[in-house]
Amino acid sequence: MKYKLGDFVRFIDEKLEGFVTRIIDEQMIGVTGEDDFEIPVPAAKVTLVHGYKKPDAVSENLSNPLDVSIANFKAKGIYLGVVPDPKANSVVHFHLINDTSFQLLATLVTEQRGNKGEFAGNIASNSAEKIYSAQLADLQLWPKMLINILYFTKQHPEIPNPLTFSEKFKAKDFSGSKKNLPIINQQGWLIRLDEPELVIDADKLKESFFKSAEEKVTISKPEREVDLHIEKLRDDHQFLSSAEILGIQLNHFNKALDAAIVNQMPEIVFIHGAGNGTLRHEIQKKLSKHPKVQTFMDAQKEKFGFGATRVLLK
Known part of the structure; x- marks a missing residue:
């Protein structure tokens, strides 16, 4: 299958165009146009519109990260960002976000009736890469995802152990509100893959020892x-x-x-x-x-x- 979810295509025999919102099988795809109606069509009956660039396209800059001093070296901040397609809302794209000073060597494998490699690449410091796309309506059918990450830098900080993230997503994983995602600056769901460093606030810890056991609970007045x-x-x-x-x-x-x-x-x-x-x-x-x-x-x-x-x- 030469088409991917989110590709912009034009019908060969009709004056229609739209986005690929479903991969039905090797011969058939679903295309959604401006009316938000999905049309099943043989893949041979459409053609990819070359040169089309989505407004939310993520930079594919894979250059080596800039050198930073050890004092300013950022060791934490690896996320999976899930973003609805701006033109085809029934499709979401998974971005691996690297908000660290490391360069990441990453792979994504999906596990469902066998393993399938989906992505392998180098993600530079302070950048992101789209690694997977899926149809929202098929969430229950999404495969289990396995992400493996190696850290690399030419500097001399402590190198973390390889990071492994394995998840079979469910609807509850997207129950929270969308937020503005780092690096890609889009609204979506953010899933942290590495644990943030534990910072203990001494003042808040002291306050907790003197907090009254019975605190008055205030209930906000609702709108009329x-x-x-x-x-x-x-x-x-x-x-x-x-x-x-x-x-x-x-x-x-x-x-x-x-x-x-x-x-x-x-x-x-x-x-x-x-x-x-x-x-x-x-x-x-x-x-x-x-x-x-x-x-x-x-x-x-x-x-x-x-x-x-x-x-x-x-």
Whole structure:
């Protein structure tokens, strides 16, 4: 297969173009165009658009790292950055990020019904390389990844032992919020491969000895309107099943309702959307049995339609 996920291709027989978002088999690929609709097409029916450069392309500079003094030598900071493709959001790219002063010799092997070498290369100091791409919808089918790293420098610091990272990723591994990734300066999920150096803050350690056993817990006052749409609650919602999404939404609802009661709010509105009505039904079932709820009703229809519930509290 000469195409890779994220490649920009043009149809031979039609005036269409898009990004490769799925490798179906050796003869078939999935191509997603501007309408975000994926079209299965024989690989022989498209051609690679040469010279196209993605806006997020990572520099492939493999020059030797600049010499730095031993005092300024940075020994820690190796990450795996997972970044959604800016043009084909159903695809993510894995970048090996070297935020150290070492030069790294790295390999990636995927393990699924046998081993397959995916990447081998030299990653210069303060640089990154894309080492793998995958389709989000196939997360459960992703192979186990094995990354091996050797450290190299012409200077004279202590050389760490070779680093091995082995992981079969699951949806929970991407449950955290996206953050700006070092070196590549893009939004994505960051996984640390080496352990940071342990730094003990003497002042904080002293404070911990004198901390009261019983501290007053403060609960923040929620917004008057609480949006329960899953895309507002989790960045990784595309990885979650319907049952997991419902559980997260109900948990957020319960916490917001409790916070409103503690802060003695007279009322609160929960925006749950219309959808198939499951979330609305579960919320109103809980409200009907809650001792601190005076009554509830559909919120302002002109603003929310039938997608929100207004709750009056005692």
